[in-house]
Amino acid sequence: MRGLELALAVVKDLRVARAPAAPSALEELETDVLARAAAGLSDGTISSDVMHLEQVRAWFGRPLWEMGPGDADVYFGKTLRNTAKGTRLSRAQVLKTFFLSWNCGTRSRSIR
Secondary structure (H helix, E strand, O other): OOOOOOOOOOOOOOOOOOOOOOHHHHHHHHHHHHHHHHOOOOHHHHHHHHHHHHHHHHHHOOOHHHOOHHHHHHHHHHHOOOOOHHHHHHHHHHHHHHHHHHHHHHHHHHHO
């Protein structure tokens, strides 16, 4: 066929390089994932939730438990302003669930 040419392009690795997680962080993530699986959530849902949390964490640049209401306002009101409504809703729900479970875990650890 005429007019078809092949071209090469530079491909950038899209994976974010970061330090390996601490054993305690991995244990908490595994506990959370197992709890969600036991609650009947599908692997796809769990994977999607983790992906959303990783994206919020990458934007925030610090542990999510340090995030305050003002940070969330900036993230959802400015950073995600032009993002699809469903994406904003999913991220908000995942973040809400994260903080609810984190607060419960913090309270149960402080009671022990």
